[in-house]
Amino acid sequence: MAVLHNRVSQEELKKRLMEESEPRITISFYHYFFIEDPRAFRDELYKNLHALKVFGRIYVANEGINAQISVPASSFEVMKAYLYSIEPLNGLRLNIAVDDDGKSFWVLKIKVREKIVADGITDPDFDMRNKGRYVNAVEFNELTSDPDTIVIDMRNHYEYEVGHFERAIEVPSDTFREQLPMAVDMMKENRSKNIIMYCTGGIRCEKASAYMLHNGFKNVFHLEGGIINYANSVKEKGLPNKFKGKNFVFDNRLGERISEEIIARCHQCGEPADTHTNCRNEGCHLLFIQCEKCAEKYEGCCSHACQDTIHLPEETQKELRKGIVKGQHIFNKSKARVRPLLQKDPGI
Numbered sequence: 001m002a003v004l005h006n007r008v009s010q011e012e013l014k015k016r017l018m019e020e021s022e023p024r025i026t027i028s029f030y031h032y033f034f035i036e037d038p039r040a041f042r043d044e045l046y047k048n049l050h051a052l053k054v055f056g057r058i059y060v061a062n063e064g065i066n067a068q069i070s071v072p073a074s075s076f077e078v079m080k081a082y083l084y085s086i087e088p089l090n091g092l093r094l095n096i097a098v099d100d101d102g103k104s105f106w107v108l109k110i111k112v113r114e115k116i117v118a119d120g121i122t123d124p125d126f127d128m129r130n131k132g133r134y135v136n137a138v139e140f141n142e143l144t145s146d147p148d149t150i151v152i153d154m155r156n157h158y159e160y161e162v163g164h165f166e167r168a169i170e171v172p173s174d175t176f177r178e179q180l181p182m183a184v185d186m187m188k189e190n191r192s193k194n195i196i197m198y199c200t201g202g203i204r205c206e207k208a209s210a211y212m213l214h215n216g217f218k219n220v221f222h223l224e225g226g227i228i229n230y231a232n233s234v235k236e237k238g239l240p241n242k243f244k245g246k247n248f249v250f251d252n253r254l255g256e257r258i259s260e261e262i263i264a265r266c267h268q269c270g271e272p273a274d275t276h277t278n279c280r281n282e283g284c285h286l287l288f289i290q291c292e293k294c295a296e297k298y299e300g301c302c303s304h305a306c307q308d309t310i311h312l313p314e315e316t317q318k319e320l321r322k323g324i325v326k327g328q329h330i331f332n333k334s335k336a337r338v339r340p341l342l343q344k345d346p347g348i
Contacts, residue, residue, distance in 0.1 A: 024055075024070040024102035026251070028095045028228065030116065030203040032064040032128050033088040038112045046110045052079050055105035057250075059113045063128065065089075066116035066203055068251055070105045095201050095228040098247065099256035106252075117203050120177030121211065132209025132220035135196060137233035140223055141242060149194045152183060154208045155248070158287065162255060162264045162274040163227075163245030165198065176204050183208060184215045191217050198223035198230075200247060231258045246274045266291035268298065281306035283321040 035041050042060045049058075049069070056069025071079050084090045097104070135143060143149050144167065153160050153168045160170045171179045171186065187195060195217060197205040202225050209222040223230060227247045234241045245263040246255045254276040266273040266289055273291035280300040288302055301307040309317060 023073045024100075024104075025073055025076055026068075026070045026097035026100045026102065026104040026253075028068045028097075028201045029083075029092055030064065030066040030201065031089055031092055032116075032206070035060065035062055035064065038062060042110050042112050046108065048082050049079070049110075050108055052082075054079060055108050057105065058108075058110040059116045060110060061113045061116045064116050068105070068249075069108075070102060093225055093229065095225055096232060097249070097253075097256060098228060098231045098258060099253070101253065104249075104251035104253055117207060118175070118177050119180060119207055119211075121180070123214070126211070126214050128207065128210050130210055130213055131206055132197065132213060132222045134224040135221045136224050137230045137237065137239055140196065140198075140230065141239060143194060143196060143221065144242060146194070149196060150187065150190055152187070152195060152197045152208075154179060154183070154197050154199045154205045158276070159200070159248040162276065162289070163243060163247055163258060164263075166242045166244065168198075176208075180208060180211050184212065184217075187212070187217070192219070194219045194221065196221045196223065198226060200226050200249065201228050202226040227258065228256075248276065264289055266294055268294040268302075279303075279306050281309045281317075283309065283317065 038060045045058065045060070052071065052075040054069050054071045054075070056067060058065065058067040058069065080094065083092060083094075144151055144165070151165055151168045153164050153170055154176070156174060156176075157170065157172050160168075164170070169186070171182050173179045173182060183197075195212065197208045197212070197220070199205040199208075202223065205222040205226065209220045212220045225233075227243060231241070231243065231247065233239065241259055243258045244261045245259060247258050248255050255274065262272045262274050264274040265271060268288075268290060271291050271293070273289055275290060275292075276287060277290050277295070277300060279286040279288070279302040281302075284302060284306050286302045290298070290300070290302075298304070298307050299310065301310060309320065312320075
């Protein structure tokens, strides 16, 4: 009987990953296409990728597939051939990570979801087939040289904070589903202008471009392959790089450097920094930006309170964590309700 789920502990899987000697390649891809039976599609995908020792996170839904994975270098071509053997995925663009240590994932998780990216769209007339026009890196640079072109970042606030394109407009929100109606409202006076939307790998801005067209906008474009494909293209073709800072990624790396500029600041001391981390206190696990000095001073914690907690006996920590639902626990500098969690130390 084929294995369709992981049966090994997370700790053991992480240990095995760190002991691997063969390099891994981190890849992301997505495709909107109709999947009649997502559960059967998921199981067949798991069986084949697990056999190739692929790790990562994949979402499958009626509307398509969204994947971030790592694959042993020796299995890359075999995995690619398998994916291309699935007719709707033949020729699929595979985004290769820009700044990769091969330690992005340590387990394979494939989940069936209602949608591959949660959007909050309920209008039955919305059609993903009516989407904006792709632009590649060359076209993106040309279009954004026009001061009348509007560039919209369709990522969350914490992604925008550490890196974004020149002149990009932030849609300040915690979730993509919040951003879609906000983007329409923010751009209502610019329906006739060229609007270029972008995101990490293309999945969100592709849907956002379709949503803008659905709401009456005309000249809507989206960056093909997102920031990842753009960064690889400008490097290969020697093009000017209009992205400044780091690209936030949703794996163990939490970021890949696109340019040398550091445009964000440490959430504890205010010094230039763009390294995201999760608070070491498992009862908190806040995602925030921390510089090296504060990482040492606070031992990887977001506050003195959390720092005190990590030195308590493990059983005491487990008791303190009981009943806590962290949910999406992310530092947002614009929300006063979160700020007290981080202690700014003027002495650093």
